[in-house]
Amino acid sequence: MDNPLIRDAMNYVKEIFENDFGGHDYYHTIRVFKMATKIANVEKANIIIVQLAALLHDVDDRKLSPNTFKQKERATMFLKRCKIPEKQIIWICEIISEVSFSENGSLIPNSLEGKCVQDADRLDAMGAIGIARTFAFGGNNNRPMYNPQIPPGNKLMDNDSIKCKRSTSINHFYEKLLLLKNLMNTKTGIEIAEKRDQYMREFLDEFFSEINGDN
Numbered sequence: 001m002d003n004p005l006i007r008d009a010m011n012y013v014k015e016i017f018e019n020d021f022g023g024h025d026y027y028h029t030i031r032v033f034k035m036a037t038k039i040a041n042v043e044k045a046n047i048i049i050v051q052l053a054a055l056l057h058d059v060d061d062r063k064l065s066p067n068t069f070k071q072k073e074r075a076t077m078f079l080k081r082c083k084i085p086e087k088q089i090i091w092i093c094e095i096i097s098e099v100s101f102s103e104n105g106s107l108i109p110n111s112l113e114g115k116c117v118q119d120a121d122r123l124d125a126m127g128a129i130g131i132a133r134t135f136a137f138g139g140n141n142n143r144p145m146y147n148p149q150i151p152p153g154n155k156l157m158d159n160d161s162i163k164c165k166r167s168t169s170i171n172h173f174y175e176k177l178l179l180l181k182n183l184m185n186t187k188t189g190i191e192i193a194e195k196r197d198q199y200m201r202e203f204l205d206e207f208f209s210e211i212n213g214d215n
């Protein structure tokens with residue numbers, strides 16, 4: 001990365017996630033950064049705003065403390081240290097809030113830049129990576145992989161209800177992941193989402209044909 005500001009942001013994020021625990025993942029952030037950059041280039045969005053928001057989108061996790069999460073403390077501190085103008089700091093923090101809004105699906109970001117970052121974050125929950133993350137999350141949270149006696153909810157669930165409900169990793173596809181394709185904002189995001197959605201459907205078809213003893 002040849003922009004020193006972006007290089008600094010990458011190092012900052014790496015440092016945070018190395019010393020942190022509880023669901024943070026540096027490589028998720030880097031994938032979101034790369035995908036958001038790709039989308040922003042096609043959509044002609046402000047690249048630096050998109051890149052900074054993508055890199056900082058998970059540093060103020062709600063698990064840390066509700067206040068830190070609300071105030072975007074770490075993101076703001078980093079951006080101030082880098083002498084980013086106040087107006088841009090507010091803009092970047094607004095994007096981070098929009099991306100991490102817990103009621104999935106009900107919030108469309110105000111700016112094109114927010115739309116690029118939200119699409120990138122959602123795409124990382126889809127496709128082969130999305131499948132892997134879902135079962136990793138399920139394992140970490142002691143959720144069963146699959147239980148035919150627990151049917152999936154049939155509407156898009158927000159993160160908090162997903163967390164409270166006793167459900168399975170397979171159900172998570174029906175409760176959230178297969179609905180993401182229709183929530184994408186940008187043309188580029190929609191194209192990639194269609195491919196990833198198809199891949200998840202093929203995975204589920206194969207999973208259930210094995211469960212049913214068809215092959």
Ligand code: ADP
Pocket residue numbers: 023028058121124125130133134135137138143159162163168169172
């Ligand atoms: P992000 O880092 O993008 O904010 P989350 O912290 O909401 O994402 O979730 C991390 C990963 O775990 C995502 O891939 C998500 O689909 C998956 N996940 C979230 N909730 C569940 C669940 N109830 N069951 C299985 N996987 C889940």
Ligand code: NI
Pocket residue numbers: 028032057058121
């Ligand atoms: Ni994320």
